[in-house]
Amino acid sequence: MxxxxxxxxxxxxxxxxxxxxxxxxxxxxxxxxxxxxxxxxxxxxxxxxxxxxxxxxxxxxxxxxxxxxxxxxxxxxxxxxxxxxxxxxxxxxxxxxxxxxxxxxxxxxxxxxxxxxxxxxxxxxxxxxxxxxxxxxxxxxxxxxxxSSDRDGALIQPVRRMELGRAGGESLRYLDKVKADMLMASAQIGSPDQKAAKTDEADAAYRMLEALARRISRADLEGTAQALGEAEASWRRAIGFISEQTKPRFPAASKLSDELQAIREWLGSLIAKSPEAAGGRDSANESAATAEAGESPALDGQADSAAMLSGRIGRREDALRAVSMAADYFVTHEPLSPIGQTLREVDRRARMSLHDYLAELIPDESARDDFYWRSGIRPPSQQAYGDTSYGEESE
Known part of the structure; x- marks a missing residue:
């Protein structure tokens, strides 16, 4: 790194x-x-x-x-x-x-x-x-x-753009994964030829990212994953402490929490595919600590893969990884089948926050707010949490 x-x-x-x-x-x-x-x-x-x-x-x-x-x-x-x-x-x-x-x-x-x-x-x-x-x-x-459901905070894009690893003058960044995901999502719209072209383009982007990751040393990727785990755990620690003092009012923190978790899990999936991964487990993969518990999370690697292969799914991450692996299989081996893209969509939506999911499911803001109120939830638009200016006075 x-x-x-x-x-x-x-x-x-x-x-x-x-x-x-x-x-x-x-x-x-x-x-x-x-x-x-x-x-x-x-x-x-x-x-x-x-x-x-x-x-x-x-x-x-x-x-x-x-x-x-x-x-x-x-x-x-x-x-x-x-x-x-x-x-x-x-x-x-x-x-x-x-x-x-x-x-x-x-x-x-x-x-x-x-x-x-x-x-x-x-x-x-x-x-x-x-x-x-x-x-x-x-x-x-x-x-x-x-x-708010439609506004990123000040750290979201910088986190996506930060360099996770480097090889041959190329940088591995989560932003490129996000772009590939958006391209794959857009492949659900258009004529069959347009869908196929977008799917091929997205698949090519995924393959390029995986190829780049394989050229980066596993130790470097693991060091990056460890740093991300520490960042996520500390962010959750800060927010958790404040929330205990201010409930029922809480900081709007889930977007950054979800983003850090998504980057860490994606990096873990790349580490699991690293050529060096076949040498056995390392201590980071054997750790049972998680960021949600306020500790640095374990890397997604060989130990987790073995658990899935034996048919035991004990964590949400394992289940989603299994869905992602199944999607990769069908996209590669049955490209004409809709199963692969359907599973990728399941995986993508499962990683979304509730607010982001509802924003996609119910695009009309007034209808979405009505849904929130009918469900007994205050709409995000009624909570003045989304200002990325840190609350300073207008100049």
Whole structure:
């Protein structure tokens, strides 16, 4: 796994987790001095960096403003160390670290987030509650995940784009898997020839990704999977702690949780197909820990495959992997049969969150909201969780 040269050093980490004058420090939103100025700089630099990425994605030449994610990371760490314990600069640090150091940076920042929440939530971790209620306090975390069924949080795309492994100048990224999945889903629409062409294109994309993964050392892929497991476990730890304090109101966290789990499971399936996998089990595959329990999850590998082959399915992941394997078989050996694509659709939908599934099943938002109300569930559109701006004031 490719690693950046810029990780949070232990001295800075300890400073971030240490009280400021035996408290959480000051609120930069209400400060006219250095703290307020630095918080405003963090906001403006983050917005400028996002604009640069969006311009580059559209093939435009982004304006050279002399900004980078390393600088934003430094500023966020400085704020958390010297001025205030605050989820808004912490969220900016998450965004920066995933871009700087990929899975390792994400795992490190997520662990820091969980430790920060546990150390300072009960002491008044900022943002402070306001007229909008307790949701204001965890809004920065809802922003990085995304709360509405049709809006991704600030971390979803960076997580999809991060490099999971590299071989021969090519990078393995989950974003390419997402694109292949979308292509396969689109193959359900159109004439038979159009469907066949899209299916062939999607299958070719899947094969290219698997071929690339086979050229990456298994040790590198396992290291990446371990980092992803740590990131997911720490994210769930932070959200779980907050949820216990704020129920029945909760951060909108499931999108990011589901995304990290999906990436980890996909990477596990690639590891299981690695040429080096035939040598036997390793300790990571034998681990029974799961991220849902707040621990680093085991990799999906030989041990799990053996359990499935013997006919024993003990976990949801095993069941879905069996469906995926069956889909691969029918697509490869019975390409004219609808079974393979049907099973892939089953696998895809089984991994969706409830809100995403209903958004696909009931496209009309008003009809979907009516379904929620009739089911006794508050619609996501009625919960102001989806703002990816961390709750800052409009400029």
């Amino acid at each position: 490719a690693q950046g040269a810029w990780l949070i050093d232990e001295e800075t980490r300890q400073a971030i987790l240490a009280p400021i004058d035996d408290s959480v420090g000051i609120d930069g939103r209400e400060d006219e001095g250095d703290a307020g100025e630095l918080l405003r700089d963090i906001r403006s630099q983050r917005k400028a960096l996002i604009r640069q990425e969006q311009a580059a994605a559209m093939g435009e030449s982004p304006a050279d403003e002399g900004l980078d994610w390393d600088g934003l990371s430094t500023q966020a760490q400085d704020y958390l160390s010297r001025f205030g314990k605050d989820l808004e600069p912490m969220a900016a640090l998450l965004e920066a670290q995933v871009r700087i150091d990929g899975p390792l940076g994400l795992a490190e920042a997520m662990t820091l987030l969980a430790d920060l929440v546990e150390a300072f939530w009960d002491r008044g971790l900022y943002p402070a509650e306001d007229e909008d209620g307790v949701e204001t306090r965890f809004q920065p975390l809802s922003g990085v995940s995304g709360g």
